[in-house]
Amino acid sequence: MGLLKWSTRPTVDIDAKKPQVNVLRGLLARATTPLLPDDYLHLINPLWTAREHRGKVIDVVKETEDTATVTIRTGWGFPAAYKPGQYVGIGLQLDGRWRWRSYSLTSIVGSADNKTIAITVKANPDGFLSSHLVDGVEPSTIIRLAAPRGDFHLPEPIPGKILFVTAGSGITPVIAMLRSLAARGQRPDIHHIHSAPTRDDVIFLDEMEALAEQVPSYELRLQLTREMGKVSVSRLEEWVPDWRERECWACGPPALLDAMESHYEGGGLRERLHVERFAIARTDHGGEGGTVRFAVSDxxxxxxxxxxxxxxxxxxxxxxxxxxRMGICKTCVLPLAGGYVRDLRTGEERREGERIQTCISSASGECTLDI
Incomplete structure (x- = not known):
């Protein structure tokens, strides 16, 4: 037992899919001290490092004019299991800087190759990384990954009645849920309302229409906004008369989600509604800006x-x-070493000594972070 602990101690912080792998890595670390095997392995294959999660872009396939599915081969230590509806962090080096964003996984566990994942990205005119992923990233590009996270997923057991309300790229976490249900042969009663400007803008249109044709328990309502107007929550009663009996998952623009939350709260059914926001709801509560000092990085x-x-x-x-990146998971929390910051959602001010969420906070005068 002592020998085992001695062998694995150099790799106690490395998450290996097979525990015995860390014995070998630990012995190699002992032999290569002061360097670790990763200092050599990543030179042979960038995906072999366990210092951070990495991936390699395998393929990029257009879904619509401004949307593409990016398939990624994951490297050493990336979790083999995740839940349909969760998101993954993607880091890509552009112009000498690492740029990070989170995207919903559209692949599912148990697919043909469990060492690959897929995300489906809609190019945002103001989003440099999303545009690059859709139109510019080359196969074999090495990227950084953050492990799958998120609470926007179906529970176990699966509810008997489900309502999906999605718009635009808000379909991405829900398509993973639909694919997972189909793969497991589960067929709950699903009503799905999805909106997009035109049919050409509907991501996964063929797949959803085929599902609606093949599975009687899946009903799809397309709201093509240029000819039919935007989704109005006041029409839920008309479109889905039993909406109050259904667990609802909604993902789309902030205005749609705000309306859904108000509608469910008004009906005393807020606990039945699950929402996924792709961006923080910035209000007029921002700070006045200022100087931000990163103490450790100087x-x-x-x-x-x-x-x-x-x-x-x-x-x-x-x-x-x-x-x-929406103020939900608390992964971004850092100590505020000095000054003041303000929450972009609520306007609440935080001061020196408090722990703050950097993804939803801006400077309110001078501030210093311990990173």
Whole structure:
């Protein structure tokens, strides 16, 4: 037992899929001290490092004019299991800087190759990384990965009646749920309302229409907004008369989700509604901006009151911790070493000594972070 502990101690922080692998890695670490095997292995294959999760872009396939599915081969230590509806962090080096965003997984566990994952990305005119993933990333590009996270997924056991309300790229976490249900032969009663400007803009249109034709318990309602107008929650009663009896998962633009939350709260059914937001709901509560100092990195930047501390750090090339980027998962929490920051959602001010969420906070005058 003592020998086993001695062998694995150099790799106690490495998450290996097979425990016995860490024995070999530990023995190699003992032999290569002061370096670790990763200092050599990543030179042979970048995916073999266990210092961080990595992946390699295998393929990029267009789904619509501004949307593409990116298939990624995952490296050493990346979790083999995740839940349909969860998201993954993607880091890509562009112009000498690592840029990070989170995207819903559209692959499912148990597919043909469990060493690959897929995300489906819609290019945002203001989103440099999303546009690059859709139109510019080359196969064999090495990327960084953050482990799958998120609470937007179906529970076990699966509810007998489900309502999906999605719009635009909000279909991405839900398509993973639909694929998982189909793969497991589960057929709950599903009503699905999905909106997009035109049929050409509907991501996974053929797949959803085929599912509606083949599975009687899946009913799809397409709301093509250019000719039919936007989804109005006041029409839920008309479209889905038994909506009150259904567990609902909704994902789309902030206005749609805000309306859904108000509708369910008004009916006393908020606990039946599960929402996934792709961006923080920035209000007029931002700070006045100011100087942000990153103490450990010894870097300083001036930002306006609408730029988050997370975005500021990333622009300086600092590897900031993050998860959802929406103020939900708390992965980005850091100690505020000095000054003041303000929550972009609520306007609440935080001061020195408190722990803050960098993804939803901006400078309110001068502030210092311990990173």
């Amino acid at each position: 870097k300083t930047v001036e930002i306006d009151g609408a730029t988050t501390l997370l975005e500021a750090g990333e622009k300086l090339g600092i590897q900031m911790p993050f998860g959802c």
